[in-house]
Amino acid sequence: MTWADWVRGVEVEPSIYAADFARLGSQLEALLDAGARIFHFDVGDGHFIGEITIGPVVLRSIAGLVHERGGSLDCHLMVSEPERQFESVKEAGGDSVTFHVEVAADPARTIARARELGLGAGVAFNPETPVAQAAAAAAGADLALCMSIHPGLSGQKFMPEALGRIAELRRSLPDTVLVQVDGGVHADNIRTIHDAGADLLVAGSAVFWQDDPGAAYRGLTADLAAARSVS
Ligand code: DX5
Ligand code: ZN
Numbered sequence: 001m002t003w004a005d006w007v008r009g010v011e012v013e014p015s016i017y018a019a020d021f022a023r024l025g026s027q028l029e030a031l032l033d034a035g036a037r038i039f040h041f042d043v044g045d046g047h048f049i050g051e052i053t054i055g056p057v058v059l060r061s062i063a064g065l066v067h068e069r070g071g072s073l074d075c076h077l078m079v080s081e082p083e084r085q086f087e088s089v090k091e092a093g094g095d096s097v098t099f100h101v102e103v104a105a106d107p108a109r110t111i112a113r114a115r116e117l118g119l120g121a122g123v124a125f126n127p128e129t130p131v132a133q134a135a136a137a138a139a140g141a142d143l144a145l146c147m148s149i150h151p152g153l154s155g156q157k158f159m160p161e162a163l164g165r166i167a168e169l170r171r172s173l174p175d176t177v178l179v180q181v182d183g184g185v186h187a188d189n190i191r192t193i194h195d196a197g198a199d200l201l202v203a204g205s206a207v208f209w210q211d212d213p214g215a216a217y218r219g220l221t222a223d224l225a226a227a228r229s230v231s
Helices: 021-034 056-068 083-092 107-116 131-138 162-172 190-196 213-230
Strands: 011-014 038-044 072-078 096-100 120-125 143-147 178-182 200-203
Touching: 011 038, 011 213, 021 056, 021 213, 038 056, 056 072, 056 083, 072 083, 072 120, 083 096, 083 107, 096 107, 096 143, 107 120, 107 131, 120 131, 131 143, 131 162, 143 162, 162 178, 162 190, 190 200, 190 213, 200 213
Parallel strands: 011 200, 038 072, 072 096, 096 120, 120 143, 143 178, 178 200
Antiparallel strands: none
């Protein structure tokens, strides 16, 4: 299974980092019932980013539930030395790894290592990183992830200058590479972000910090469907 099998055109990916971990299983069930199939899973090491987030122990506890419903786990590694984590992510049930170009000495080799392990491969880049550098690194990947916040925490505001960067990224990449956007995606900007060129829209607080995460997910996908039908 690869990204080509998982992606149904455009996807809203609930970002599990923003979940209520006392109720994680029931929140994921509700999102699967609402139609979500690709889940974004943020690993932070307290070094590449200041925060220690979630890792293989949590991944392992949810992988069965997500996979038995036909879902996949898209792991965003906000860590130094990302290759060191690939095996444990794979063993815990991760389906794809996205590493940051800022900490990859040889991105092509890192992509190849992910593929050797049977993982999808993505290249992420921070707001300060030149788009051209990220696009060159991601040319052979499944996706390129344009950060629209400084990575670290859910609930930050979308940086408006990301829109131009998303468009430049889309223009710079082959059609085979999906464009993902992470940070500050909400109902009031999701159409604009999609129109700029994003295929994969990560949404943390816009899904999990709402009274009804399933309804919030459905609302975001409806906003996207409306955007697609007029484009
Ligand atoms: C933070 C993470 C994000 C985060 C997004 O750096 O990479 O995936 O959960 O949360 P929102 O959608 O609330 O900005
Ligand atoms: Zn993320």
